[in-house]
Amino acid sequence: MFVSTASVLGARTSNAARRVSTVLVTLLGLLALTFVIGRVMPLDPVLAVVGPDADSSTYDQVYRAMGLDKPIWTQFGLYLNDLLHGNFGNALLTGHPVLEDILRVFPATIELATLAILFGVLIGLPLGVCAASNQGRMGDHIARVITLFGYSTPIFWLGMMGLLVFYAWLGWAGGAGRIDLAYDGMVPEVTGLLLIDTSLARDWDAFASAMRHILLPALILGLNSVAYISRMTRSFMLEQLSQEYIITARVKGLSRRQVVWGHAFRNILVQLLTVVALAYGSLLEGAVLIEMVFAWPGFGQYLTSSLMLGDMNAVMGCVLVIGLIFVALNLISDALYKVFDPRTR
Amino acid sequence: MSISPLLWARVLAMALAVTAVPVTYAKTPADQLIVGMSMINLLSLDPAAATGLDVSEINANLYDMLLVQDVAQPDRLLPALAERWQVSDDRKTLTFNLRSDVKFQSGNPLGADDVVWSLQRVLKLNLALASTWKAYGFSADNVDRLIRATDPNTVVIELARPTDPMLVLNTLATSPSAFILDRKKVLEHEKNNDLGAAWLVTHAAGSGAFVLNDWRANDVILMTRFDGYWGGPAKLKRIVMRNMTESQSLRLMIERGDLDIAKGMSAPDIQALQKNPDIRTQSLQRGTLYYVALSVKQPMFADARVRQAVRSLIDYQGINQTVMPHYGVINQRPLPLGLPARLPDPGYQLNVDQAKKLLAEAGYPNGFKTSIRVLTEPPFINIASSLQSTLAQAGIEASIITGTGNQVYGAMRDRSFDIIVGRGGGGAERHPHSSLRTLVYNPDNRDEAKLSNFQGWRTSFYSPELNTLIESAEVEPDAAKQLAQYREIQEQLDQQVGAILPVSQMTDTVLVYGDVVDFQGHTAATTRYKDVYKNR
Numbered sequence: 001m002f003v004s005t006a007s008v009l010g011a012r013t014s015n016a017a018r019r020v021s022t023v024l025v026t027l028l029g030l031l032a033l034t035f036v037i038g039r040v041m042p043l044d045p046v047l048a049v050v051g052p053d054a055d056s057s058t059y060d061q062v063y064r065a066m067g068l069d070k071p072i073w074t075q076f077g078l079y080l081n082d083l084l085h086g087n088f089g090n091a092l093l094t095g096h097p098v099l100e101d102i103l104r105v106f107p108a109t110i111e112l113a114t115l116a117i118l119f120g121v122l123i124g125l126p127l128g129v130c131a132a133s134n135q136g137r138m139g140d141h142i143a144r145v146i147t148l149f150g151y152s153t154p155i156f157w158l159g160m161m162g163l164l165v166f167y168a169w170l171g172w173a174g175g176a177g178r179i180d181l182a183y184d185g186m187v188p189e190v191t192g193l194l195l196i197d198t199s200l201a202r203d204w205d206a207f208a209s210a211m212r213h214i215l216l217p218a219l220i221l222g223l224n225s226v227a228y229i230s231r232m233t234r235s236f237m238l239e240q241l242s243q244e245y246i247i248t249a250r251v252k253g254l255s256r257r258q259v260v261w262g263h264a265f266r267n268i269l270v271q272l273l274t275v276v277a278l279a280y281g282s283l284l285e286g287a288v289l290i291e292m293v294f295a296w297p298g299f300g301q302y303l304t305s306s307l308m309l310g311d312m313n314a315v316m317g318c319v320l321v322i323g324l325i326f327v328a329l330n331l332i333s334d335a336l337y338k339v340f341d342p343r344t345r
Numbered sequence: 346m347s348i349s350p351l352l353w354a355r356v357l358a359m360a361l362a363v364t365a366v367p368v369t370y371a372k373t374p375a376d377q378l379i380v381g382m383s384m385i386n387l388l389s390l391d392p393a394a395a396t397g398l399d400v401s402e403i404n405a406n407l408y409d410m411l412l413v414q415d416v417a418q419p420d421r422l423l424p425a426l427a428e429r430w431q432v433s434d435d436r437k438t439l440t441f442n443l444r445s446d447v448k449f450q451s452g453n454p455l456g457a458d459d460v461v462w463s464l465q466r467v468l469k470l471n472l473a474l475a476s477t478w479k480a481y482g483f484s485a486d487n488v489d490r491l492i493r494a495t496d497p498n499t500v501v502i503e504l505a506r507p508t509d510p511m512l513v514l515n516t517l518a519t520s521p522s523a524f525i526l527d528r529k530k531v532l533e534h535e536k537n538n539d540l541g542a543a544w545l546v547t548h549a550a551g552s553g554a555f556v557l558n559d560w561r562a563n564d565v566i567l568m569t570r571f572d573g574y575w576g577g578p579a580k581l582k583r584i585v586m587r588n589m590t591e592s593q594s595l596r597l598m599i600e601r602g603d604l605d606i607a608k609g610m611s612a613p614d615i616q617a618l619q620k621n622p623d624i625r626t627q628s629l630q631r632g633t634l635y636y637v638a639l640s641v642k643q644p645m646f647a648d649a650r651v652r653q654a655v656r657s658l659i660d661y662q663g664i665n666q667t668v669m670p671h672y673g674v675i676n677q678r679p680l681p682l683g684l685p686a687r688l689p690d691p692g693y694q695l696n697v698d699q700a701k702k703l704l705a706e707a708g709y710p711n712g713f714k715t716s717i718r719v720l721t722e723p724p725f726i727n728i729a730s731s732l733q734s735t736l737a738q739a740g741i742e743a744s745i746i747t748g749t750g751n752q753v754y755g756a757m758r759d760r761s762f763d764i765i766v767g768r769g770g771g772g773a774e775r776h777p778h779s780s781l782r783t784l785v786y787n788p789d790n791r792d793e794a795k796l797s798n799f800q801g802w803r804t805s806f807y808s809p810e811l812n813t814l815i816e817s818a819e820v821e822p823d824a825a826k827q828l829a830q831y832r833e834i835q836e837q838l839d840q841q842v843g844a845i846l847p848v849s850q851m852t853d854t855v856l857v858y859g860d861v862v863d864f865q866g867h868t869a870a871t872t873r874y875k876d877v878y879k880n881r
Contacts, residue, residue: 044751051396052754056795094562095546295589297564
């Protein structure tokens with residue numbers, strides 16, 4: 001018994017060690033690739049700082065101050081060394097430490113992406129189930145049209161149209177930004193998530209303003225997730241609905257609802273976890289267009305601006321965060337697999 | 346912190362309420378000015394390092410200068426921190442007598458030491474804006490000797506080399522390097538002898554009419570009124586600037602009255618708003634020019650006849666009528682419109698037959714292949730497209746290479762280009778030398794000289810005669826003779842066919858909501874909000 005517990009523990013430890021080393025190698029590879037791409041890109045971060053009209057002595061001074069005169073692998077080694085000491089470097093764009101910047105902009109994106117994925121799950125799952133259980137009928141066709149719309153409509157255009165209709169014409173939505181400017185800087189920052197901070201401050205006017213501002217971009221951003229989640233759900237459900245156990249359940253006289261939701265849907269939950277996790281990850285790192293249209297000061301806009309400037313410290317920091325997000329989402333979905341699927345325990 | 350179920354219920358109810366009920370919006374607050382603009386190029390607020398027009402405007406409200414340019418008559422300079430100034434008879438020394446009642450926002454009194462330290466700091470740090478002063482011969486080595494305080498309220502600037510004192514005075518009134526810093530406060534934040542450079546990237550220490558409360562990069566800038574301002578407190582309590590990169594978002598927000606001022610909008614959106622009676626447009630002429638630059642390093646462009654052929658292949662009228670409204674107005678001279686020294690436009694027009702003839706004379710009867718480097722954004726890309734099509738009419742096959750600002754101007758600085766459609770010029774100083782120094786002057790054409798701050802050097806266009814004339818006009822004390830020399834330079838440049846072919850002079854169009862009063866944009870981008878208010 002003792003031996004068997006020890007061997008189980010050993011196996012778990014080596015499993016964990018293997019997983020950690022895989023994550024570290026992945027992140028290192030990601031950083032090295034980004035670093036090399038950043039250096040070979042025809043972008044000059046020095047010019048971004050000194051402007052196009054600076055003379056050569058100023059240019060050379062800033063070039064050296066940025067460490068660009070050193071060989072590329074020395075630069076990468078120095079960067080990794082700083083990283084191991086918790087120093088992501090300073091961003092050109094803000095002059096602040098990159099980590100501080102990311103912590104400042106990330107809550108805006110988390111808030112937006114979380115609401116969007118909620119929308120994606122709440123609409124996408126039932127839509128997919130409805131499509132599968134009505135295959136070839138009206139429900140399926142409607143779901144397909146919605147899916148097609150969600151996939152094929154450019155999010156940028158949709159954002160502009162949304163602003164035009166719901167903000168400019170109807171006045172239902174707030175305009176650009178996270179909150180009306182009159183409230184900007186007025187709500188004490190606790191979490192960086194405005195809906196929560198305004199609630200904690202019990203400033204309901206500010207809360208209403210923040211809600212008006214976030215709903216439209218979140219709905220538009222979530223539309224793509226609706227398409228993706230509903231499509232995957234439909235496909236998983238169709239596979240389950242053709243299984244023998246479903247026929248048996250029907251023969252036993254279970255209601256359609258019990259068969260669909262109680263049997264088929266329960267069996268696709270595990271697969272859906274991965275789908276939702278990946279969709280959420282994509283929203284966190286891919287909200288850039290919607291952030292531009294809605295002047296949303298989030299992670300996507302920060303990353304894009306940094307890329308345009310060739311601000312490699314900020315870009316590397318963002319890439320690392322994106323890598324960590326996907327690693328974390330994978331770990332979480334793996335953990336949830338074990339909760340929902342006893343075979344994986 | 347625990348949150349009661351009741352609280353959550355209220356949150357949920359509120360969420361439902363705001364989604365279900367159409368909301369009536371109030372306009373912007375009466376005591377705040379809400380400005381929408383792109384902050385993508387806003388990297389630093391430090392007056393020694395901050396380049397770009399947007400940051401000039403922000404700093405003009407946080408800091409003061411010794412002099413200011415008159416908004417109504419930009420050729421006139423008015424007292425600001427300096428209540429009077431004198432130029433010595435030998436034109437080598439400028440003396441400034443400061444106001445004695447000025448306090449910084451910190452409460453520290455502003456004195457000659459602050460002025461001297463601020464100007465010296467620009468050269469000692471040798472960051473982006475040191476170039477302006479280095480062009481006058483100042484350097485980190487000589488600045489302690491040449492810029493000094495002779496008493497607590499008097500500053501003396503000795504010119505490092507012979508130049509027109511009006512140039513330096515113009516720089517002191519318009520350059521973003523000429524803002525005066527609170528020396529004591531900045532030095533409290535000094536690290537590793539950086540003269541406060543790291544701190545000033547995101548903070549301010551000035552005496553201006555507004556105090557910087559917060560700058561969140563790519564998000565928002567908040568400023569509040571400085572009640573102790575020496576010129577009297579501003580009429581508005583708060584200025585809020587929000588980063589908005591999308592022109593159509595700006596348009597929708599100013600249409601609904603959620604913005605008071607919108608900057609950086611695209612021409613179609615501006616045109617659409619011109620019919621709106623609630624919105625005014627203000628067009629501001631800048632000192633910079635849109636141009637077609639040719640690299641004389643390329644053998645074909647080394648021939649003046651080919652340069653002249655390209656000049657005949659620019660559809661000046663078409664570009665300025667169709668592409669440039671709200672971006673620029675026609676200007677075929679290197680000097681900004683309105684300068685007394687500027688000659689009238691020479692009247693260049695698209696003339697394909699003449700271009701073909703010139704190309705044949707130069708040995709290119711069938712044209713040649715070349716490339717145009719250009720930014721992807723309007724109006725640059727539109728000018729390049731027009732040029733590509735008109736060059737093709739004379740057999741010149743030009744491919745367009747698009748890129749970001751530093752890809753295009755980086756190639757120009759490296760002298761590795763054929764043609765660039767770009768923008769540049771003398772900036773805000775209302776003096777012919779400022780433009781000629783930037784666009785034409787090239788004192789040393791060798792690659793090793795690395796005079797990349799001179800756009801003339803970047804094109805490899807080298808004319809010893811023009812260099813001598815520019816140097817001579819700069820130091821000419823007699824105004825009439827100087828005027829004549831500047832006119833001669835333009836005529837000679839016309840004959841020699843310079844490598845930078847001006848097409849249009851930059852204008853910035855600002856949209857202002859109807860109830861905003863006394864907003865007057867400055868051509869030098871030092872627009873001050875102190876007297877702006879709302880008519881409500």
